Amino acid sequence: MQLAGAMLGAAAAQRGPLWWVAHHRLHHKSTDRAGDPHSPVVLGFWRSHVGWIFEPDNARTALEQVPDLARYPELVALDRHPHVVPVALGAATFALGELLHVTAPQLSTSGLQLLLWGFVLPTVALYHSTFAVNSVAHRFGYRRFDTADESRNNWLVSVLTLGEGWHNNHHAFPNSARQGLGRLELDPTWVGIRLLVALRLVESFRPAPARALAEARRAGRATPGARPQRPVASPSSSVTSDGTSQDQ
Ligand SMILES: [Zn+2]
Ligand SMILES: [Zn+2]
Numbered sequence: 001m002q003l004a005g006a007m008l009g010a011a012a013a014q015r016g017p018l019w020w021v022a023h024h025r026l027h028h029k030s031t032d033r034a035g036d037p038h039s040p041v042v043l044g045f046w047r048s049h050v051g052w053i054f055e056p057d058n059a060r061t062a063l064e065q066v067p068d069l070a071r072y073p074e075l076v077a078l079d080r081h082p083h084v085v086p087v088a089l090g091a092a093t094f095a096l097g098e099l100l101h102v103t104a105p106q107l108s109t110s111g112l113q114l115l116l117w118g119f120v121l122p123t124v125a126l127y128h129s130t131f132a133v134n135s136v137a138h139r140f141g142y143r144r145f146d147t148a149d150e151s152r153n154n155w156l157v158s159v160l161t162l163g164e165g166w167h168n169n170h171h172a173f174p175n176s177a178r179q180g181l182g183r184l185e186l187d188p189t190w191v192g193i194r195l196l197v198a199l200r201l202v203e204s205f206r207p208a209p210a211r212a213l214a215e216a217r218r219a220g221r222a223t224p225g226a227r228p229q230r231p232v233a234s235p236s237s238s239v240t241s242d243g244t245s246q247d248q
Helices: 001-011 015-031 045-054 073-080 084-103 111-134 155-161 169-174 189-200 212-220
Strands: none
Touching: 001 073, 001 084, 015 045, 015 073, 015 169, 084 111, 111 155, 169 212
């Protein structure tokens, strides 16, 4: 299941899964401060959205950030050869288009057409949806929790990323598998995790702490655009030495 998830992630063509995890942990360790690889506060909006990913300093996978995952040789191999899965997916999409061109000409499709509409355009849309979590969800939206960063809950980003846009909730409770905490904060990813658990494909997960749900219920929706009060030492967003985040 871990490898299946990693391959699914690799299909996004955003370098390897370990590369992403390592950068994401760095993001949690110094959110919106020096050392955050993609903070709009530190780097400006466009650099945090798309520029940072092309910077040579960010190209390598900081394996020291992911010792718990670097134990799995298949994940390391996937990280060393990040192009294999997306190229295979692109090739399969092209081959399907060519097959349909011959077997179902009434569809008037072709390898190139399916490659463009079934792989290239969705991949570009996926890039901007993922990157919006880093840029938009640290700039626009409402803040429920008084975290020591600029993270926001943004419904549009949540729709585009299946729940990843409840980013202020995520920074307040980074260990929680559930990011949508309020009643109207739909979180399809959380539903998916519960489904995998019900099917016994996933053994354990970290639910939202009762405190998080209670606070979400009590606080409701904070004023849109409310400024974070700095500096706030948020115990909920501290990161432990093993790179995982700790909510108390
Ligand atoms: Zn963030
Ligand atoms: Zn995170």
